[in-house]
Amino acid sequence: MTSTTPAAPAAPSAPAAPEAPQRRGRPAGSPLLRYLLVRFLLIFPTILILVSVVFVMLRLTGDPITAALGGRLTPDQLQERIHEAGYDRPIVVQYLDYLGSIVRGDFGTTISDNRPVTQVLLTYGTATLELVVYGMLVALLIGIPLGRIAASRRDSGGDATLRVASILAYATPVFFLGMLLKLVFSVWLGVLPVSGRASTISTLKMSREGSSTGIYLIDAISTGDGAVISDVLQHAILPAVTLGLITGGIFLRLVRTNVMGTLATGYVEAARSRGVGERRLLRKHAWRPALIPIITVIGLQTALLLSGAVLTETTFEWKGLGFQLVQYLLARDYVAVQGMVALIAVIVALTNFVVDVIAALIDPRIRY
Amino acid sequence: MATALTPEPTAPAPVAVAVPERAAWWRRLPVVHQLRQSVGVQRTMLVLGLVLMAVFLLSAIFAPLLAPYGFSQLRDASGEAFGAQQPPSAEHLLGTTVGGYDVLSRVIWGSRTALMVVVIGLLLSVFLGIAFGLVSGYFGGWLDRVAVVVADAVYSFPSLLLAILAAIVISGGQASVWGGIMATAVSITVVFIPQYFRVVRAEVIRVKAEAFVESARVIGTPHRRIMTRHVLRNSTRTLPLIVTLNSSEAILTLAGLGFLGFGIEPTKGADWGYDLNKALSDIAAGIWWTSVWPGVAIVLTVLGITLVGESLNDLADPRLRRRRRAARLAGTVGSTTAVPGGVLAAGAQGADGIDGLEASEQDALDPLEDPVAEPRGVAGTGGDEGGSRS
Numbered sequence A: 001m002t003s004t005t006p007a008a009p010a011a012p013s014a015p016a017a018p019e020a021p022q023r024r025g026r027p028a029g030s031p032l033l034r035y036l037l038v039r040f041l042l043i044f045p046t047i048l049i050l051v052s053v054v055f056v057m058l059r060l061t062g063d064p065i066t067a068a069l070g071g072r073l074t075p076d077q078l079q080e081r082i083h084e085a086g087y088d089r090p091i092v093v094q095y096l097d098y099l100g101s102i103v104r105g106d107f108g109t110t111i112s113d114n115r116p117v118t119q120v121l122l123t124y125g126t127a128t129l130e131l132v133v134y135g136m137l138v139a140l141l142i143g144i145p146l147g148r149i150a151a152s153r154r155d156s157g158g159d160a161t162l163r164v165a166s167i168l169a170y171a172t173p174v175f176f177l178g179m180l181l182k183l184v185f186s187v188w189l190g191v192l193p194v195s196g197r198a199s200t201i202s203t204l205k206m207s208r209e210g211s212s213t214g215i216y217l218i219d220a221i222s223t224g225d226g227a228v229i230s231d232v233l234q235h236a237i238l239p240a241v242t243l244g245l246i247t248g249g250i251f252l253r254l255v256r257t258n259v260m261g262t263l264a265t266g267y268v269e270a271a272r273s274r275g276v277g278e279r280r281l282l283r284k285h286a287w288r289p290a291l292i293p294i295i296t297v298i299g300l301q302t303a304l305l306l307s308g309a310v311l312t313e314t315t316f317e318w319k320g321l322g323f324q325l326v327q328y329l330l331a332r333d334y335v336a337v338q339g340m341v342a343l344i345a346v347i348v349a350l351t352n353f354v355v356d357v358i359a360a361l362i363d364p365r366i367r368y
Numbered sequence B: 001m002a003t004a005l006t007p008e009p010t011a012p013a014p015v016a017v018a019v020p021e022r023a024a025w026w027r028r029l030p031v032v033h034q035l036r037q038s039v040g041v042q043r044t045m046l047v048l049g050l051v052l053m054a055v056f057l058l059s060a061i062f063a064p065l066l067a068p069y070g071f072s073q074l075r076d077a078s079g080e081a082f083g084a085q086q087p088p089s090a091e092h093l094l095g096t097t098v099g100g101y102d103v104l105s106r107v108i109w110g111s112r113t114a115l116m117v118v119v120i121g122l123l124l125s126v127f128l129g130i131a132f133g134l135v136s137g138y139f140g141g142w143l144d145r146v147a148v149v150v151a152d153a154v155y156s157f158p159s160l161l162l163a164i165l166a167a168i169v170i171s172g173g174q175a176s177v178w179g180g181i182m183a184t185a186v187s188i189t190v191v192f193i194p195q196y197f198r199v200v201r202a203e204v205i206r207v208k209a210e211a212f213v214e215s216a217r218v219i220g221t222p223h224r225r226i227m228t229r230h231v232l233r234n235s236t237r238t239l240p241l242i243v244t245l246n247s248s249e250a251i252l253t254l255a256g257l258g259f260l261g262f263g264i265e266p267t268k269g270a271d272w273g274y275d276l277n278k279a280l281s282d283i284a285a286g287i288w289w290t291s292v293w294p295g296v297a298i299v300l301t302v303l304g305i306t307l308v309g310e311s312l313n314d315l316a317d318p319r320l321r322r323r324r325r326a327a328r329l330a331g332t333v334g335s336t337t338a339v340p341g342g343v344l345a346a347g348a349q350g351a352d353g354i355d356g357l358e359a360s361e362q363d364a365l366d367p368l369e370d371p372v373a374e375p376r377g378v379a380g381t382g383g384d385e386g387g388s389r390s
Helices: A032-061 A063-071 A077-084 A090-101 A117-152 A157-171 A173-186 A198-208 A216-223 A225-261 A266-273 A280-298 A302-316 A321-330 A332-360 B030-037 B041-061 B103-139 B143-157 B160-169 B178-209 B209-218 B223-234 B239-259 B272-283 B289-316 B346-358 B361-365 B367-379 B387-389
Strands: none
Touching: A032 A090, A032 A332, A032 B143, A032 B160, A063 A077, A063 A332, A077 A266, A090 B346, A117 A157, A117 A225, A117 A280, A117 A302, A117 A321, A157 A225, A157 B289, A173 A225, A173 A302, A173 A321, A173 B239, A173 B272, A173 B289, A173 B367, A198 A216, A198 A225, A216 A225, A216 B387, A225 B239, A266 A280, A280 A332, A302 A321, A302 A332, A302 B160, A302 B239, A302 B361, A321 A332, A321 B160, A332 B143, A332 B160, B030 B041, B030 B289, B041 B289, B103 B143, B103 B239, B103 B272, B103 B289, B160 B178, B160 B239, B178 B239, B209 B223, B239 B272, B239 B289, B272 B289, B289 B387, B346 B367
């Protein structure tokens, strides 16, 4: 009875859903498989709920056509377009219709520039992906080593400094940090570009000579032109550092707390009593077990990274999903907003699933 | 310093220590108690946080007296316009914005807006979160499971986007200062309800199993009375701490909303995030005073609240508290943090959604209990790491 419950609400959103895991056979025997199955089925209600919440919230304000074009068209034209798009049907019908089209992978067509939302997602998704990966790299490079240092010198001056720094990183809004970095490095020192993903010349060159993956670093490398590559990298530094510093502060705290936790365990204590030195204790005994929860929580920061990316992209005019989302929001193009938010919901649900699977594979205590 | 609160002997009689000589009433006040309990770095952090919070509160309360001009004032007393983007001067200590407002005045008034939004937003979300958590946890069953899945789904969603959606829904006709502030506060509420829901629900499920609740039920006490009198009163112990930590997150969300253009109009209130949004284009021209000061205000406010919240959290957690003045508070407050990645450990979010679905009996170690349970199991005995390290 327990494992059927999560599947029930999922049914309307994804009729195809329950089939996939069944192919894996009946997992009743293995607790791990059972856990994975339940966890997998839980994706669907999560997505369904988020998509529904977004639908209801945006529809509370009226139909998208009036919101986007109201005042610019005559009432008759408006009515006609509303009718064409089917927004005069009962809300329940529209809702089911919407869910159905999402299952088919159709997220609608934007009103303001009349593009399929999926195309918008593909175009700008790569930019966001690139930014998030850079940000994550910076965060890991900062957070993990510094967290280890802080934990190994617990309550020393260095630890206190790092702790305050990490709280400060939390207290600083990501866009404010971005603006400060911009002010110092782009305006006062003049060493880095102010905004954008590449200069106009590089963009032209990439579109003419390079590949068109949308990931600028790959495109730049494919042109084989050193100037283009360095231009693209220079544009990426400030956004990556901005996003990375904020996230890195979280990782720092996380690593510190966890390493301190494992340093206090019985087996580390036992090793210590055998005369193992403090450095070796940290390196050989306490470090790895401490990393397990960190992997999980790093995965759970996706939502946070996405919020951060929206703000960072706006600060640096990095034309990714977040930047575009804000443009659509300001244009009151709610079809586009709905589609993009639905995609974000899917991303969040999927990452959480992947994270849980990894965690369950690493740590047997999680599955039961 | 010199109270009789010596470190406890091994097997503690639960009520023993604090009773013999009750300290003066003011020493037992919540924050004062912790302040006296703290030492060293922890105390410095707590004091610094309290000072920053005090500055924030004073500036919010006395904004009309402190600010040289109104938040939407464009002309001085003689009717002369301030002028846009004026550098700091004697008349405008921190300069003027691109819209021609006085930066210092808007920074000070901004603290009032932030305070109002946070207070209203958190009151609403605490109230609703407790109500939902209480009903859901107490009655359990089908409704509870659905509620848990919904709360988890909403909780996993980027909070800023959620707040933006809420802002769109609400921001239909904001006519007054209160309209703008209420709209923003309600937008923030949406983000926090799931958190309070989870915490209260977990506590309710724990308390529900206690003998006194069963006794009440045996003698035929109606549900409503059990819920309010017996369960609710014993389920809210962790809330003050979470509220403290959440208020810093609320300010950040407010700032994010403002920065993305969903904040409070400048004529209706001073919004730090809104000012930063308008200052974004000033940066390229080297105009720093329009962005730096509102930004610093946000950072200091959030820093103050976080320092206080973190210190209280550490002091309440015997594993984190420095021991010299260990009082008997240990364990009365669960380990919580609003800072992502704080004391969180493995699988906190992932596993609990399934907890809720799988085994309602096991629910006692549900959402926010989980991260606590995990490191504790690992850390072995609670507070002895201090001794073994040195």
